[in-house]
Amino acid sequence: MHIQFDNSYARLPDRFYARVDPTPAAAPALVRLNRALAEQLGLDAEELATPQGVALLAGNQVPKGADPIALAYAGHQFGHFVPQLGDGRANLLGEVVGQDGVRRDIQLKGSGPTPFSRRGDGRAALGPVLREYLISEAMAGLGIPTTRALAAVTTGETVWRETRLPGAVLTRVAASHIRVGTFQYLAARGDQDDVRRLADYAIARHYPDAARGPDPYRAFLDQVVARQAALVAQWLLVGFIHGVMNTDNCSVSGETIDYGPCAFMDGYDPATVFSSIDHQGRYAYGNQPRIALWNLTRLAECLLPLLDNNEDAAKQSLQGFAPHFEATYFGGLRRKIGLSGEPEGDDNLTQDLLKLMAADGADFTQTFRRLCDAADSPAADAAVRFRDGAGYDAWARRWRVRLAREVDPGAAMRAVNPAVIARNHVVEAALTAAVERADFGPFETLLDVLSQPYRDDPALEQYARPPRHEERVRQTFCGT
Known part of the structure; x- marks a missing residue:
């Protein structure tokens, strides 16, 4: 197959990675190919669907021009620093420049052991591969910056976790795989030249405007802070919980990366945790901005020598997080209830609504979507009203006074409040069908539904409704 690779990261010093080829799979078979994304990348989707293309997606064939590497990085995992982590089950095949002129990584995840595997098998199980495919594409449908899934293939092999599971490989596409942990890996070795080299590379790739200013490293830190603040605010606005916000899972490009025990919240509660390994709630929904x-x-600490050890400059960059977060988050909340601009009192309306929702355990997604109808007619209040009916009615009277100053607020609200999200119980049902019965129909259908999350369609009610009590998913698990 012909793929026009241009592998800039592999031209950095070999300390930044390990050269290693993927491990061939026994009997690869295509589960899903993201044809639209392939075309965006300038790849031939028809070729990728052939046996030769599937061999590439499984790691059985390294295409001409690829330069497979496993990236080195460190990271704070649940607050504890690990000086060497790295891609223990992934190969960055190379980079392509898409039809839009944007450079992106093409990485195989689950493609076999690397020097960073730490005694792991380097493989991935089918369930976590399909989970990342579903959730990353759901985030893309919601308009939230994210890595993407190009393909999922089964390997024809068994992997062992708590039990025997079918193996699979995910082909992931990312703006890059440079993490906060990548900077930590180099900084921990005391090599300021390498930290500078990585910063120069990240600036050239992601923040070229920063290079044109008088202080490019300060500008770089400012812009990473701004993107991360906006990203996490967008997570909160759709009820998303990443679940494992370690520094090695924090991309400097501003994309959501590494979908392990992630989940979408059902009933609104800022203390919500799903991850089975987050015993203390460090990465709970409401803690995500702080984390x-x-x-x-930690990134600012790595960059401090490049800032002439000016701690005040680093602190000023970090102080930019709050205003960027608040602008995206509070602005988003106002839009979710149909308000434009920033008149005094609007934020009180949003916060009072969230308090009512928290007290009731109201479904986060459904409440805001039903408010779209209530914006059109008070007759729709009955579908929103919480157990504290008097509290809701008092809030709704204040809301409608303010709403009278808006033009067609219901339509505006439907554009920002999804009708469907990747509901945990629906995701788990699709994964169970695929893993236990090799039935990929529910997975395919769910992908199609999540690609248009803002549409109204009564036929999709089973995807829009909250889980019944017996359907609730209370824990999610990391694929490793």
């Missing part, structure tokens, strides 16, 4: 800033502080 994002904590991670960015």
Whole structure:
């Protein structure tokens, strides 16, 4: 197959990675190919669907021009620093420049052991591969910056976790795989030249405007802070919980990366945790902004020598997190209830609504979507009203006074409040069908539904409704 690779990261010093080829799979078979994304990348989707293309997607064939590497990085995992992590089950095949002129990584995840595997098998199980495919594409449908899934293939092999599971490989596409942990890996070795080299590379690839200013490293930190603040705010606005916000899972490009025990919240509660390994709630829904800033502080520490050890400059960059987060988050909340501009009192309306929702355990997604109808007619209040009916009615009277100043607020609200999200119980049902019965029909259908999350369609009610009590998913698990 012909793929026009241009592998800029592999031209950095070999300390940044290990050269290693993928491990061939026994009997690869295509589960899903993201044809639209392939075309965006300038790849031939028809070729990728052939046996030769599937061999590439499984790691059985390294295409001409690829330069497979496993990236080195470190990271704080649940607050504890690990000086060497790295791609223990992934190969960056190379980079392509898409039809839009944007450079992107093409990585195989689950493609076999690397020097960073730490005694792991380097493989991935089918369930986690399909989970990342579903959730990353759901995030893309919601308009949230994210890595993407190009393909999923089964390997014809068994992997062992708690039990025997079918193996699979995910082909992931990312703006890059440079993490806060990548900077930590180099900084921990005391090599300021390498930290500078990585910063120069990241600036050239992601923030070229920063290079044109008088202080490019300060500008770089400013812009990473701004993107991360906006990203986490967007997570909160759709009820998303990443679940494992370690510094090695924090991309400097501003994309959501590494979908392990992630989940979408059903009933609104800022303390919601799904990850089975987050015993203390460090990465709970409401903690995510604080943790994002904590991670960015670790990046600032790495960059401090490039800032002439000017701690005040680093602190000023970090202080930019709050205004960027608040602008995206509070602006988004106002739009979710149909309000434009920033008149005094609007934020009180949003916060009072969230308090009512928290007290009731109201479904986050459904409440905001039903408010779209209530914006059109008070008759729709009955579908929104919480157990504290008097509290809702008092809030709704205030809301409608303010709403009278808007033009067609219901339509505006439907554009920002999804009708469907990747509901945990629906995701788990699709994964169970695929893993236990080799039935990929529910997975395919769910992907199609999540590609248009803002549409109204009564036929999709089973995807829009909250889980019944017996359907609730209370824990999610990391694929490793």
